[in-house]
Amino acid sequence: MLIGEYTHTIDSKNRMSLPVKFRKVLGKIVIITPGLDNCLFVFTLAEWSKVSKKLGSGDEELSFLKSDQRTFNRNMFGQAVDVEVDSIGRILIPDFLKELADLKNTGAIIGVQDRLEIWNDKVWQEYKKMAGKQAESLAEKLGGQKE
Amino acid sequence: MLIGEYTHTIDSKNRMSLPVKFRKVLGKIVIITPGLDNCLFVFTLAEWSKVSKKLGSGDEELSFLKSDQRTFNRNMFGQAVDVEVDSIGRILIPDFLKELADLKNTGAIIGVQDRLEIWNDKVWQEYKKMAGKQAESLAEKLGGQKE
DNA sequence: TATCAAGTGGGAAAAAGTGGGAAACAGGTG
DNA sequence: CACCTGTTTCCCACTTTTTCCCACTTGATA
Numbered sequence: 001m002l003i004g005e006y007t008h009t010i011d012s013k014n015r016m017s018l019p020v021k022f023r024k025v026l027g028k029i030v031i032i033t034p035g036l037d038n039c040l041f042v043f044t045l046a047e048w049s050k051v052s053k054k055l056g057s058g059d060e061e062l063s064f065l066k067s068d069q070r071t072f073n074r075n076m077f078g079q080a081v082d083v084e085v086d087s088i089g090r091i092l093i094p095d096f097l098k099e100l101a102d103l104k105n106t107g108a109i110i111g112v113q114d115r116l117e118i119w120n121d122k123v124w125q126e127y128k129k130m131a132g133k134q135a136e137s138l139a140e141k142l143g144g145q146k147e
Numbered sequence: 148m149l150i151g152e153y154t155h156t157i158d159s160k161n162r163m164s165l166p167v168k169f170r171k172v173l174g175k176i177v178i179i180t181p182g183l184d185n186c187l188f189v190f191t192l193a194e195w196s197k198v199s200k201k202l203g204s205g206d207e208e209l210s211f212l213k214s215d216q217r218t219f220n221r222n223m224f225g226q227a228v229d230v231e232v233d234s235i236g237r238i239l240i241p242d243f244l245k246e247l248a249d250l251k252n253t254g255a256i257i258g259v260q261d262r263l264e265i266w267n268d269k270v271w272q273e274y275k276k277m278a279g280k281q282a283e284s285l286a287e288k289l290g291g292q293k294e
Numbered sequence: 295t296a297t298c299a300a301g302t303g304g305g306a307a308a309a310a311g312t313g314g315g316a317a318a319c320a321g322g323t324g
Numbered sequence: 325c326a327c328c329t330g331t332t333t334c335c336c337a338c339t340t341t342t343t344c345c346c347a348c349t350t351g352a353t354a
Contacts, residue, residue: 009302013342017301031150036283052148052260055286062201063260064183072285074264075278078257080150082168087344088301096152100279156312160332164311234334235311 001025002111007121009106010093017090019109022116026085032097033080035117037127040093040101042116052077093118148172149258154268156253157240164237166256169263173232179244180227182264184274187240187248189263199224240265 006019018026031048035041043051055076063069079100083091093103101107101120108124110117119127153166165173178195182188190198202220211217226247230238240250248254248267255271257264266274 011303013303015302020300034279034282036286062198064188064262067183068285068288070183071278071281073259074257074274075282075285077148077150077259078152078264079275082150090301092342094151158313160313162312167310237311239332 001113002116003113004111005124006109007106008109010098010103014093014095014098015086015090016093016107016109016118017088018085018116020089022109022111023085023089026116029082029084030091031080031082032091032093032118034075034097034100038101038120038123039110040097040103040118042091042118044114047114148260149263150260151258152271153256154253155256157245157250161240161242161245162233162237163240163254163256163265164235165232165263167236169256169258170232170236173263176229176231177238177263178227178229179238179240179265180223181244181247185248185267185270186257187244187250187265189238189265191261194261 002022002025004019004021008016008019010016026042026044029045031043031045033041033043055072063073079096081094081097083093085091097103101118102123103118103120106121108119108121110119110124149169149172151166151168155163155166157163173189173191176192178190178192180188180190202216202223211220226243228241228244230240232238244250248265249270250265250267253268255266255268257266257271
């Protein structure tokens with residue numbers, strides 16, 4: 001399971017090294033996608049195939065016939081990339097994804113169960129504060145939903 | 148799976164090189180059709196036969212009986228072309244398709260699961276912004292539908 | 295303090311993308 | 325039917341980007 005928080009640099013060639021702790025779990029190829037709340041998601045291949053199956057077309061109909069589905073798929077797939085982890089554990093973050101998450105020379109790498117998230121580190125710091133404050137009330141809410 | 152976003156030039160001879168990542172999947176011949184939302188669709192032969200099966204007489208009814216379907220299919224099939232990928236991975240985009248998608252010297256190539264889309268790059272940039280804003284609500288909506 | 299592991303940076307080789315010339319082809323015209 | 329003209333196709337060459345590899349730095353550890 002992927003847990004913890006790290007801050008790593010993104011060098012001039014858009015390379016970012018993955019924390020050693022995560023490398024085994026992630027494997028040789030990962031998928032980077034636009035995330036929600038202004039970050040990037042990093043999935044293992046296995047995770048990604050689950051996600052894409054669930055959110056993608058569905059085999060029955062043509063996914064491009066429905067406008068909502070087109071929009072969602074273009075966002076989801078069009079801005080995703082599969083990236084090979086290099087021999088010393090770095091990934092390459094394409095420019096268009098860097099821009100999307102507002103990444104400059106550094107980024108925060110967050111382990112969230114079975115995916116990573118990459119955040120602009122300042123944004124992450126803010127988000128953390130906010131999330132911390134809401135934790136108790138959210139716990140109640142989520143707890144309630146399941147019953 | 149076709150994912151990711153690239154910007155390539157369309158040269159004076161209407162040639163556009165396909166991103167290396169896509170070439171294996173696409174094979175030697177592709178089908179280019181007018182797309183939806185002012186772009187072009189590019190299908191593999193395999194994918195195209197699925198599409199045409201589903202749009203065509205397909206499973207249940209004769210497609211030409213419905214006026215809407217006739218119109219849609221005339222547009223889609225009538226303006227489709229099959230194009231051979233040249234020895235160094237380029238395709239030829241006919242003038243009438245260029246005009247349809249408002250393509251000039253460059254175009255954005257987007258991988259959307261099992262098809263490519265070719266966009267006027269400025270239009271794509273705009274579309275992306277819009278799609279990004281909608282992403283979270285669409286995620287909720289589509290996520291809900293599947294359960 | 296020497297050593298090792300993790301992370302960072304940079305140079306050289308390889309690959310991808312782009313552009314253009316010449317051959318091949320088609321189509322029209324004298 | 326030969327000829328001319330314009331288009332398409334094929335091939336080669338250049339430029340830029342990416343990839344691969346090696347080396348340095350830092351910080352923790354024995």
